[in-house]
Amino acid sequence: MAQKPKAPAPAAARSRARPSRAAASASTASGREDPAGRPVYLVDGTRTPFLRARGKPGPFTPVDLAVQCGRPLLARQPFPSETFDMVILGCVNVIADEMNPARVAALRLGMGAAMPAFTVQINCGSGMQSIDTAFRMIELGKADVILAGGAEALSHSPLVLSQEATKWFARFATEKTAWGRTAALAAFRPEMAKPVIGLERGLTDPMTELNMGQTAEVIGHIFGITRKAADAYALESHLRLSQAHKEGFLDGELIPAVSRDGTLYDHDDGVRPDTSMEKLASLKPVFEKPYGNVTAGNSSQITDGASWVILASEEAVKRHKLRPLARIVDAEWSALDPSIMGLGPTLCCTALLKRRGLTREDIDLWELNEAFAAQVLACLAAWEDEEYCRDVLGLDGVFGPIDRDRLNVDGGAISLGHPVGASGNRIVLHLVNAMRRLGLKRGMATECIGGGQGGAMLLEVV
Numbered sequence: 318m319a320q321k322p323k324a325p326a327p328a329a330a331r332s333r334a335r336p337s338r339a340a341a342s343a344s345t346a347s348g349r350e351d352p353a354g355r356p357v358y359l360v361d362g363t364r365t366p367f368l369r370a371r372g373k374p375g376p377f378t379p380v381d382l383a384v385q386c387g388r389p390l391l392a393r394q395p396f397p398s399e400t401f402d403m404v405i406l407g408c409v410n411v412i413a414d415e416m417n418p419a420r421v422a423a424l425r426l427g428m429g430a431a432m433p434a435f436t437v438q439i440n441c442g443s444g445m446q447s448i449d450t451a452f453r454m455i456e457l458g459k460a461d462v463i464l465a466g467g468a469e470a471l472s473h474s475p476l477v478l479s480q481e482a483t484k485w486f487a488r489f490a491t492e493k494t495a496w497g498r499t500a501a502l503a504a505f506r507p508e509m510a511k512p513v514i515g516l517e518r519g520l521t522d523p524m525t526e527l528n529m530g531q532t533a534e535v536i537g538h539i540f541g542i543t544r545k546a547a548d549a550y551a552l553e554s555h556l557r558l559s560q561a562h563k564e565g566f567l568d569g570e571l572i573p574a575v576s577r578d579g580t581l582y583d584h585d586d587g588v589r590p591d592t593s594m595e596k597l598a599s600l601k602p603v604f605e606k607p608y609g610n611v612t613a614g615n616s617s618q619i620t621d622g623a624s625w626v627i628l629a630s631e632e633a634v635k636r637h638k639l640r641p642l643a644r645i646v647d648a649e650w651s652a653l654d655p656s657i658m659g660l661g662p663t664l665c666c667t668a669l670l671k672r673r674g675l676t677r678e679d680i681d682l683w684e685l686n687e688a689f690a691a692q693v694l695a696c697l698a699a700w701e702d703e704e705y706c707r708d709v710l711g712l713d714g715v716f717g718p719i720d721r722d723r724l725n726v727d728g729g730a731i732s733l734g735h736p737v738g739a740s741g742n743r744i745v746l747h748l749v750n751a752m753r754r755l756g757l758k759r760g761m762a763t764e765c766i767g768g769g770q771g772g773a774m775l776l777e778v779v
């Protein structure tokens with residue numbers, strides 16, 4: 318069993334009944350029978366460079382990002398864009414002039430006025446949910462070719478005002494007399510102008526009032542993840558991504574973007590090849606001061622970016638002579654206490670493998686979204702913890718270790734950034750490309766989801 322850290326428990330954990338390894342009342346959708354429908358293939362995909370949010374709105378809105386990597390993707394297909402049956406886009410922070418960004422993106426991509434499109438929002442699971450929804454539609458014979466993506470511009474996140482402010486604006490707008498408007502004006506209080514979702518971009522769970530970093534502190538504490546282990550994980554993430562850039566491992570997947578003023582954005586700008594354990598150790602905890610372990614260096618970065626994949630049925634693959642990259646085998650979603658949301662991957666991956674009659678050893682490559690180093694490491698520790706595996710995952714023995722050489726081999730959200738609505742899509746796309754490069758067969762992409770959920774997708778290279 319992992320050692321408890323010497324520092325006091327994070328305030329987030331002390332201030333409420335601290336969930337133990339076994340306390341998670343968790344569920345998965347695994348009761349569902351496998352519909353054993355038509356095979357579904359991932360045939361292509363692209364993403365934009367991931368660009369750090371730098372305190373002011375960046376060069377691209379969510380739809381701009383979706384269009385930037387969508388246009389070259391559509392252009393390189395052997396069929397016209399009207400062939401798509403549907404466009405599905407994950408986006409968490411939709412901006413006011415891009416309501417239903419899926420549809421706005423489809424129109425701006427020139428996919429025709431008759432192209433149906435909808436947006437999905439399940440926080441950090443949005444970009445993977447779009448793939449799962451497309452997968453199920455094709456599997457059930459409701460569609461043949463779907464464009465499924467995720468787009469997020471955290472630098473453009475709208476500021477959301479309180480219900481009190483909303484009521485005040487409604488009252489002011491509907492007062493018909495000068496006296497009524499004056500009375501409404503007199504009722505305005507400056508604190509009403511304070512956004513309830515502000516520059517922290519909705520990264521606080523509304524039920525527990527813990528922000529995402531605090532939830533990482535909680536599970537890091539439960540599983541005894543040390544600061545040194547988290548920093549070492551973060552350092553490796555930067556080294557792996559910078560190596561992947563150097564070796565051209567991201568070519569084909571990463572598409573440069575050009576802003577309206579003509580500036581070219583052709584690389585992920587969050588990666589720090591020059592970081593070191595010393596530099597990481599010097600950073601102060603951000604979410605639990607002064608004893609926490611989660612810092613700017615071992616957290617995912619706040620970033621803008623988009624990613625698309627194309628899914629196709631077997632018939633569509635034959636008809637358009639497409640080259641499938643992988644088959645989507647199955648997907649699974651789980652839910653758990655929001656204050657330990659980071660453990661979501663342990664539930665859905667375990668349930669998914671069980672349903673498929675597979676074990677951890679059958680998975681050649683893993684992409685586990687790096688929300689926080691402490692969160693990734695807590696998942697790995699949970700899978701090796703007998704009590705957790707028995708009481709929460711319902712296993713007879715431990716799930717077992719995941720080899721670091723098979724996990725996030727080209728870095729992840731700590732070095733690359735985490736545009737929340739896009740990341741789930743990117744990890745699926747990258748998993749497929751990395752498996753093909755390494756000559757591997759079966760991979761799992763998984764992510765924790767703010768609000769207390771987890772998502773997992775199983776793919777096989779064809």
Ligand SMILES: CC(=O)SCCNC(=O)CCNC(=O)[C@H](O)C(C)(C)COP(=O)(O)OP(=O)(O)OC[C@H]1O[C@@H](n2cnc3c(N)ncnc32)[C@H](O)[C@@H]1OP(=O)(O)O
Pocket residue numbers: 441520529530555589592593596597600603612613614615616617618619688689735737765766767
């Ligand atoms: C379900 C889920 O997926 S939950 C996850 C959802 N996403 C999140 O919650 C986002 C989590 N991340 C964050 O909130 C933010 O990145 C924070 C609050 C941790 C940090 O934000 P910022 O302070 O803006 O980060 P920033 O990148 O500016 O780094 C702060 C400092 O650390 C330094 N730093 C950061 N990383 C490193 C590094 N790897 N090496 C050396 N220095 C570093 C920076 O240089 C900077 O120093 P400076 O102020 O002297 O320039």
